[in-house]
Amino acid sequence: MSGNAAPLVAEGLSRSVDGEVHLAGVSLSLEPGRFYTLLGPTLAGKTSLLRVLAGLDPAQSGSMVMGGRDLLRAPVWTRSVAMVYQQFINYPHLTVHDNVAFPLRRAKRSAAEVDRTVRETAEKLGLTPFLGRKCSELSGGQQQRTALARALVKGADLLLLDEPLVNLDYKLREQLREEFVNLFSDKGSTIVVYASTEPLEALMLGGTVLVMSEGRLLQAGPAHEVFARPASEEVARIFNDPPMNLLDGAVSDGELILPGGIRKPTAGHLASLRPGRYRFGIRAGDIRVGGAGVPVRMELAEISGSVTYLHVSLDGAPLVIQQAGVHSHALGETIVADVDATALYAFAEDGRLAAAPAGGGEGGFRDGSWRESS
Amino acid sequence: MASLYRALKAAAILAWSAFVVAPFLWALTTSFKTANAVTSGPTYLPWLQYQPSLEGWRVLFRSYGQGIDIVGPYLSSLFVTVTASAVSLVLGTLAAYGLSRYTYRLGFLGNGDITFFFISQRIMPPIVLAIPFFLLLKFLGLLDTELGLVIVYVALLLPIAVWVMVDFFNNIPREVDETAMLDGCTPVETFWRVILPNCKPGLVVAGLFCIVFGWNDFFFAFTLTFTNTQLLPVAIVALNSSVTPWWSLSASGLVSVAPLVGVAVVLERYLSRGNLAGAIR
Numbered sequence: 001m002s003g004n005a006a007p008l009v010a011e012g013l014s015r016s017v018d019g020e021v022h023l024a025g026v027s028l029s030l031e032p033g034r035f036y037t038l039l040g041p042t043l044a045g046k047t048s049l050l051r052v053l054a055g056l057d058p059a060q061s062g063s064m065v066m067g068g069r070d071l072l073r074a075p076v077w078t079r080s081v082a083m084v085y086q087q088f089i090n091y092p093h094l095t096v097h098d099n100v101a102f103p104l105r106r107a108k109r110s111a112a113e114v115d116r117t118v119r120e121t122a123e124k125l126g127l128t129p130f131l132g133r134k135c136s137e138l139s140g141g142q143q144q145r146t147a148l149a150r151a152l153v154k155g156a157d158l159l160l161l162d163e164p165l166v167n168l169d170y171k172l173r174e175q176l177r178e179e180f181v182n183l184f185s186d187k188g189s190t191i192v193v194y195a196s197t198e199p200l201e202a203l204m205l206g207g208t209v210l211v212m213s214e215g216r217l218l219q220a221g222p223a224h225e226v227f228a229r230p231a232s233e234e235v236a237r238i239f240n241d242p243p244m245n246l247l248d249g250a251v252s253d254g255e256l257i258l259p260g261g262i263r264k265p266t267a268g269h270l271a272s273l274r275p276g277r278y279r280f281g282i283r284a285g286d287i288r289v290g291g292a293g294v295p296v297r298m299e300l301a302e303i304s305g306s307v308t309y310l311h312v313s314l315d316g317a318p319l320v321i322q323q324a325g326v327h328s329h330a331l332g333e334t335i336v337a338d339v340d341a342t343a344l345y346a347f348a349e350d351g352r353l354a355a356a357p358a359g360g361g362e363g364g365f366r367d368g369s370w371r372e373s374s
Numbered sequence: 375m376a377s378l379y380r381a382l383k384a385a386a387i388l389a390w391s392a393f394v395v396a397p398f399l400w401a402l403t404t405s406f407k408t409a410n411a412v413t414s415g416p417t418y419l420p421w422l423q424y425q426p427s428l429e430g431w432r433v434l435f436r437s438y439g440q441g442i443d444i445v446g447p448y449l450s451s452l453f454v455t456v457t458a459s460a461v462s463l464v465l466g467t468l469a470a471y472g473l474s475r476y477t478y479r480l481g482f483l484g485n486g487d488i489t490f491f492f493i494s495q496r497i498m499p500p501i502v503l504a505i506p507f508f509l510l511l512k513f514l515g516l517l518d519t520e521l522g523l524v525i526v527y528v529a530l531l532l533p534i535a536v537w538v539m540v541d542f543f544n545n546i547p548r549e550v551d552e553t554a555m556l557d558g559c560t561p562v563e564t565f566w567r568v569i570l571p572n573c574k575p576g577l578v579v580a581g582l583f584c585i586v587f588g589w590n591d592f593f594f595a596f597t598l599t600f601t602n603t604q605l606l607p608v609a610i611v612a613l614n615s616s617v618t619p620w621w622s623l624s625a626s627g628l629v630s631v632a633p634l635v636g637v638a639v640v641l642e643r644y645l646s647r648g649n650l651a652g653a654i655r
Contacts, residue, residue, distance in 0.1 A: 056552050076555040077563075083556055089549040093571040106558035154557070 005032040005189040006067030008158065013052055013062035022048035024215040025062065032157070032189040035207030037223060039196055041238060045215040046195040050160045053193065054081045066157065082151035083160045086167055088143035090135040096122070096146050097131040103154040121153045124183065141172045152183070159187075161194045165201075180205060199241045203227060211235045233351040236281050242309060242320045244281045244345070251275050256341070260294045260315040264341040269355050273346055278354060281345035284309065284322035293338030296321075301329045312337065398628070405430045405624035412620045430621030433613070434629070444626060447609035451589065452633070454520055454605060458527030459584035465528070466535025466580065467573075471565055473536070474543035475551065489540055495533040504597050511598055518602045526594050531584040538583065542576030543569065578644045585637055589630075606630050 008030040015023040022045050030036060038046050051057040053064070055076040064071040071079065082103075090099050097118055104114045122128050125145045135143055144164060151159060165173040181204070184192050196202060202209045202223050209223040211230075218238075219231045230236035230244075237243040249258040251273045256264040258280060266273055289310070296319065300311040303326050310321040310329065314337070321337055329335065346355040403418055406426040417423035434444040472478070473489050480488065507526050508517070516522030546569060554564040570577075595605035604612075610626045613619055 054552075054556065056556075075560075076552075077558050077560050079556075081556050083553070085549050085553075087547065087549060089547060089553050091550065091554070091568055091572070092546075093568075093574075102554075103557040150553075150557070 007031050008053070008064065008066040008071070008191060010053070010064045011062055013049070013059045013064065015048060015052060015057065015059050021215050023052065023059065026212075026215070026217050027062075028210065028217060028220065030158075030191045030193065032191055033187060034191060035184055035187070035205065036191070036193045037196055037202040037205055037207060037209045038193055038212060039199065039202045039209050039238060040212035041197055043214075044212045044238075046212055047162055048215070049212070050083070050162050050193065050195055053158065054083050054160055055079050056083075080154075080157040081160065082154060082156040082158070084144070084147050084151045084162065084164045086163045088135075088140060088147055088167070090143060090146050090150070092134070092136055095132055095134055096127055096138070096142075096149075099135060099146055100127075100149045100153050103150060107154065117153055118149075121149045125149045125152075125179075141168055141176070144168065144176070148183075155188065156190060159190050159192045161192070163195050163197065166197075177201065177204060199227070199239045202239070209239075211238055213238060229353065229356045230345070231353055233279060233281065233347045236345060236347070236353075240283055242284050242322070244283055245287070245319050246347075247280045247282070247314070247317055247319075248277070249280045250277045251346075256280070256344075258339065259317045260296070262294050262339060264339070264344075268342055269357050270341065270344060270346065273355055277349055279347045279349075279351075281347060282339055282343060284320045286340045286343035287319065287321045288338045288340065289321060289323055290336055291338040293336040295334045296337045298329045298331055298333045298335060300331070301327065303327075310335075398631075401624040401627050404620055405622075405628060407621050409621070427621075430619070430625040433619065433622040434626055442609065442613060444606070444609055444629065447604045447606045448629070450520055450603060451595075451606035451630075454523045454527060455585055455588040458524045458531055458588050459581060461524070461528050462531035462535045462584050463577065463581050466532050467539050467570075467577065469532075470536045470539030471543055471569065474540050475548065489536070492533045492536045495529070496537075500530075500593050504593070507594065507598060517598060518600045520603055522598060523595065523603065523605070526598060527588050527591070530591070530594070531588055534583045534587060535580045538580040539573065539576055542573045546572055574644060578641045582637065582641055586634060589634060 010029075011027045013023050013026045014021075024045075026045075026049055038049065040046050048057070052059045055071060055074060059072055062072075091102060094102065100118045100121060101114050104117060109117070118131075119128070122131055125148060127142065127145055127149055130138060130142055130146075135146055138146065144167075148164065151161075165176055168176065180194075184205075192207075194201075194205060196205075206223055208220060209226050210220045211218045211226060213234055219226055219235045226235065227239055230239055233246060237246070247258050249256060251257075251266055251270075252275045254266050256266050256270060256273075258264070264270075294314070296312040296314045298310065298312055299318075302309040302311065306325065308323045308325065308327045310323055310327075312319050312321060312335070319337070343357050344355075345353065345357065348354045399418075403420070404412060406420060406428070407417075407424055408427045408429055411417065411424035411427075414424075420426040433442065469492075473485050478485055478488060483491075507529075511517045511522040511526070514522070514525075516525065550568060550572075551564050554568040555561070559567060590607065591605075592607040592611070595608050596611075599605065599608065606626075607630070610623070610630060613622055613626060
């Protein structure tokens with residue numbers, strides 16, 4: 001796509017608006033031809049970061065350099081950036097063809113090249129039948145495909161996608177997400193940054209995940225590695241849906257003590273833990289119903305697709321259990337749940353990871369397995 | 375039920391049309407009547423009920439006896455209205471885009487206050503402005519000139535243009551501007567190539583308002599001109615002597631409405647089409 005193959009290096013990007021901190025010193029290095037997922041809850045600063053990376057908003061401090069060029073001082077229209085928004089943003093007065101052709105025409109490409117490139121891109125995104133239509137005559141999915149085509153067509157150095165699927169219905173979202181994997185497999189030297197609130201999306205799209213919260217970058221690394229070894233409690237919570245269960249507990253005399261009188265031997269990955277207080281993390285899928293467990297009180301059963309999420313109370317501590325299949329439980333009912341010790345994460349009191357299960361735990365969504373249950 | 379509803383709707387539309395069109399028909403027949411025909415009760419059919427005459431129309435041209443010249447004021451009115459509307463539309467559109475997209479601080483005043491300041495010009499009664507405008511034009515040496523009237527009309531029409539256009543610009547998401555800039559447009563190109571083409575209905579509405587208000591103004595045309603310059607509304611009123619010449623008043627009335635009807639017919643299709651194409655979502 002683009003000939004410029006330099007990494008984008010940002011140091012200490014900060015931005016606050018009316019005293020509210022949107023970015024609190026974000027440093028990152030983005031390599032050409034790589035795919036990044038910017039994962040974080042709402043208001044984590046994902047959009048703020050993308051807008052600063054695009055040059056749409058200024059950073060109050062920090063630096064951003066690409067191939068020796070100071071990007072913070074470059075006007076937006078001289079940069080090589082494409083952006084797709086949550087909302088479906090197109091030029092309403094133009095047809096789909098002219099929308100996609102717009103950046104190419106601004107770049108003074110020849111008419112023949114413009115037409116050929118537009119048709120190729122439209123074909124890839126299934127827009128060929130709609131090329132002659134105005135964007136206002138398209139469905140939401142087609143409008144977003146048009147915006148995506150316009151962003152892809154110019155082969156920018158930096159392609160930013162700000163939760164592009166969030167305003168689409170569930171089926172369409174699934175379908176487009178699958179297409180994304182193919183679309184971005186051939187990205188040349190373009191840096192793609194995809195902002196998302198969904199852990200599943202980060203894992204499906206692969207690449208490098210950048211976990212963000214409250215304007216800070218918490219952890220960066222290959223998606224599966226970060227999922228398996230979250231550096232902190234906060235990352236573990238953000239990178240799991242439902243968020244990872246956290247239980248206050250302790251290690252003493254070679255035994256692990258959890259609320260509700262659960263006691264487990266400190267075997268395997270937990271053997272290295274020194275005696276003291278910890279918070280133990282367990283994914284919803286790593287708690288089993290039945291067996292030699294402890295009694296928990298049902299508070300809410302939430303059926304989602306082909307799984308049931310049981311919100312229970314373990315001696316006052318809230319816990320979410322993922323149960324395969326559709327089940328109905330009476331509120332207030334007492335059921336027996338068993339925590340799988342081999343899937344336990346341990347976080348030190350300052351929130352940092354102290355021990356993680358080998359392979360990232362059993363109930364995790366590894367590759368396709370999670371998709372079926374979501 | 376559906377057919378009854380349609381019949382009622384058709385009847386309502388017909389009734390309203392008659393209500394709107396009747397005065398024009400009345401003016402049209404009157405303009406071809408003589409003094410006798412006007413005073414001898416309501417008649418509508420030429421040749422059958424009264425003998426048509428071109429007297430009312432002839433009076434409007436200087437070449438005919440003691441009539442008045444309506445061509446001069448007509449051209450003056452056209453020039454003043456079109457110039458003032460064009461200037462207002464250009465300045466108003468630029469001002470509105472600025473107010474819609476950029477943040478201004480004028481002491482403790484912000485964008486909302488500036489926009490309101492523009493609109494507030496139209497809230498006070500025009501007579502309040504008569505003396506200031508008179509003194510201003512006198513100071514500039516532009517009393518009784520077309521240029522003086524253009525300046526005054528721009529001051530009066532600009533708020534309308536700003537008001538209409540701010541609303542249209544606010545309805546276009548900022549992200550459209552941003553996307554244009556990311557696609558390589560400078561701010562000026564963004565405005566010209568992307569934003570303005572999407573505001574055609576707004577331009578039509580604002581232009582229509584400017585032309586109608588400018589063309590119909592009597593008050594300032596009357597107070598700020600004397601002998602050298604005369605606009606159409608003032609000239610028409612000047613027709614009124616000791617005997618009210620209903621026939622020539624009717625003729626001049628029709629003549630003065632004609633350009634507005636023309637403008638409405640031409641722009642109407644942009645309006646309805648623009649409303650559909652302008653939907654952004």
